Amino acid sequence: MMNLTQLVLASHNAGKLKELQAMLGDAVQLRSIGEFSQVEPEETGLSFVENAILKARNAARISGLPALADDSGLAVDYLGGAPGIYSARYADGKGDAANNAKLLDALKDVPDAERGAQFVCVLALVRHADDPLPILCEGLWHGRILHAASGEHGFGYDPLFWVPERNVSSAELSPADKNQISHRARAMDLLRQRLSLK
Numbered sequence: 001m002m003n004l005t006q007l008v009l010a011s012h013n014a015g016k017l018k019e020l021q022a023m024l025g026d027a028v029q030l031r032s033i034g035e036f037s038q039v040e041p042e043e044t045g046l047s048f049v050e051n052a053i054l055k056a057r058n059a060a061r062i063s064g065l066p067a068l069a070d071d072s073g074l075a076v077d078y079l080g081g082a083p084g085i086y087s088a089r090y091a092d093g094k095g096d097a098a099n100n101a102k103l104l105d106a107l108k109d110v111p112d113a114e115r116g117a118q119f120v121c122v123l124a125l126v127r128h129a130d131d132p133l134p135i136l137c138e139g140l141w142h143g144r145i146l147h148a149a150s151g152e153h154g155f156g157y158d159p160l161f162w163v164p165e166r167n168v169s170s171a172e173l174s175p176a177d178k179n180q181i182s183h184r185a186r187a188m189d190l191l192r193q194r195l196s197l198k
């Protein structure tokens with residue numbers, strides 16, 4: 001088994017780093033790829049899996065450390081799974097607020113019953129840049145897209161994602177609660193099992 005006291009997280013998203021480090025606890029220290037490079041790799045894959053592997057390999061190459069990547073996004077039923085792997089770029093790189101505004105507009109007048117969506121998270125772990133056997137773990141979180149933003153916690157699309165288990169938006173969940181039930185939490189549970197971490 002690999003020595004995993006230190007991993008580089010192949011992400012420039014501070015929200016992901018915070019959540020993943022909280023889930024891992026003290027056993028594994030996540031170092032941001034931002035310590036090594038500010039250049040973000042182009043996400044050229046057509047699936048979450050491809051993009052997660054691409055980001056993990058890139059970070060391992062740059063840092064010389066084993067690397068964990070998180071490729072995630074929001075798949076909306078009414079939009080045939082969009083924005084999906086393009087979630088971060090949905091409003092052409094103008095950021096979270098613009099992404100949320102565009103999504104609300106795309107679902108204007110769509111009734112609740114047709115506003116189903118899932119958050120998706122794929123975690124990829126490589127021991128080194130050319131690792132032929134990346135560990136892949138996926139987590140899904142089912143919910144619905146609200147008609148207006150609500151809540152201040154989290155990041156990205158959280159203010160628009162209604163969580164049926166709690167009857168609030170995911171931005172209204174405490175960070176600890178989100179980290180128990182989110183797509184990312186589910187993927188991380190699987191990863192911990194694969195690595196025999198507790």
Ligand SMILES: O=P(O)(O)OP(=O)(O)OP(=O)(O)OC[C@H]1O[C@@H](n2cnc3c(O)ncnc32)[C@H](O)[C@@H]1O
Binds near residue numbers: 043089099
């Ligand atoms: O690629 P890295 O550097 O990791 O950072 P990123 O923000 O570009 O990450 P992705 O390419 O995986 O795109 C993820 C998109 O999905 C959104 N997203 C992912 N997880 C989320 C969560 O838990 N809550 C809200 N939005 C989330 C996020 O805001 C982005 O728009």
Ligand SMILES: [Mg+2]
Binds near residue numbers: 043088
């Ligand atoms: Mg990205």
